[in-house]
Amino acid sequence: MKSLRIGTGAGFAGDRIEPAVELAAKGDLDYLVFECLAERTIALAQEARLADPEAGFDPMLARRMQAVLPIAAARGTKIVTNMGAANPLAAARLVRRLAGQMGFGRLKVAAVTGDDVLDRIGPLRLDETGAPAAALGGDLVSANAYIGAAPIAEALDRGADIVICGRASDPALFLGPLVHAFGWGMDDWDRLGRGTLVGHLLECSAQITGGYFADPGRKDVPDLARIGFPLAEVTENGDAVITKVAGSGGRVSRASCIEQLLYEIHDPACYLQPDVVADFSGVTLNETGPDRVEVRGGQGRPATGSLKVSVGYRDGWIGEGQISYAGPGCVARGRLAIDLVRQRLAEAGPRVLETRGELIGLDAIAPGVTLPDVSEPCEVRMRFAARCTSAEDARRVGEEVESLYLCGPAGGGGVIRQLRQVIAMASTLIPADQVTTRVDMVEDA
Incomplete structure (x- = not known):
């Protein structure tokens, strides 16, 4: 055979x-x-x-x-x-x-x-929201x-x-x-x-x-x-x-x-x-x-007879900051740092869509889940991120984390800051007969 x-x-x-x-x-x-x-x-x-x-x-x-x-x-x-x-x-x-x-x-x-x-997905409804793709307006990037x-x-x-x-x-x-x-x-x-x-x-x-x-x-x-x-x-x-x-x-x-x-x-x-x-x-x-x-x-x-379509669209900005705490009481200091950043952002009034504060190595992946007979770690890495409507508001997140060097709990160090635009994904279906493929032989450099 x-x-x-x-x-x-x-x-x-x-x-x-x-x-x-x-x-x-x-x-x-x-x-x-x-x-x-x-x-x-x-x-x-x-x-x-x-x-x-x-x-x-x-x-x-x-x-x-x-x-x-x-x-x-x-x-x-x-x-x-x-x-x-x-x-x-x-x-x-x-x-x-x-x-x-x-x-x-x-x-x-x-x-x-x-x-x-x-150019064909405007009237098609997105699986995630039920709204037509055209509702994304200028935020629509790809389909x-x-x-x-x-x-x-x-x-x-x-x-x-x-x-x-x-x-x-x-x-x-x-x-x-x-x-x-x-x-x-x-x-x-x-x-x-x-x-x-x-x-x-x-x-x-x-x-x-x-x-x-x-x-x-x-x-x-x-x-x-x-x-x-x-x-x-x-x-x-x-x-x-x-x-x-x-x-x-x-x-x-x-x-x-x-x-x-x-x-x-x-x-x-x-x-x-x-x-x-x-x-x-x-x-x-x-x-x-x-x-x-x-x-x-x-x-x-x-x-x-239908094809899945991946739809990409702009969905705000994420600002992020990280800082480390070590030694006795590091978990309490890390949690205090999260509370301080969240309070500062609320008082400053930036247009925040959602936030997430976590201690990497403790509750970043499975918040609220604890292992039996595990003592407090000797170090934690605090990460705080927020999705905002503008880059300016998102940038403030990393700035607030960095300010914890002197304005937050004792012993913080190793701050990093990041700012990035969010490209989110949605999906829909398109009739296969509306998609025409083409093969081009590229002969010339």
Whole structure:
């Protein structure tokens, strides 16, 4: 039975580059996929593009391509990525230039566009509020639909060696190469479901090879400092073996694969994707050897006809300050510092939308939860943040924390201040027939 090898070069925008190089060099890959786009990331990318028409793609794009292109070109490995973010065409032009500079001018680079639906979402109601997107007015930054595998497969059908997308569904980045390589029909629901399963298992890079899985003493994982990224050996019917490069750090096990299988899945029998409604309820996973897990049993049925849209919008400013207290009574002094900042902001009357005061290491993640037989810590880090309507009001938050050096409880030190604009995310659905994708072969640098 025909098979191919597809690996993960990144699972988020800030992922490591070295494991991708290792995969390219030692994984004997047909395809290397870089999944680098989160929901909020693309809204930030849209803002960057507004400031510079040639910006708006992943800032690590050049570094990643410079690292892997020489190996991929020599071995005939094709690359698929969503690092195009808000500007796939500019990203493709950059990669084309880099390829030429490195002596690989023969490589064909494709840009997939059409996910930007900002001009069509005004009347669509946001899931979070029920209000139409148009109500956001000038605060609306971006609206990108999750497109599927078909345009990626089309780009590969047209001879692309590198395919650069914007907001594609994460599993679709892997499904596209499978559709192209195996000639699957876009109505072959069970194979599309199994291909989506493979993509879902691979999309988060080291999460399935033991990174996020690791929990010392409970789930020990060897050599995390050199963790390898996953690859799949996929057959023509969509069954797969998940593994990694021999000698790389980490571990592929049935347990790590099960954790990833359930990651971000609301209903395993009804995983909504642009191309298919995937059904993982009958999936079986079996360890067939060290770092080898066989995956079988995914199914699928017709897609819903709607596409999710991530909507980015400006939602005020956050001002933040932090200060440390140590020694006897540090918790009481930290709580007093929180009370002082909150009182000062209330008296000054800035337009504060919400506040949060916490002691990092004590109640920052699970406020009100205490562990038995745990004495008071010897140090705490007080953090106070507030979301405000203006940058000026938000800036005041950090100033008030800094004033605690002399005006607050004893022993405070190590103040830092931050100010940032909030880019919030909402979601809606758009009819799939209102989203038209396009594949452009970028021939000139």
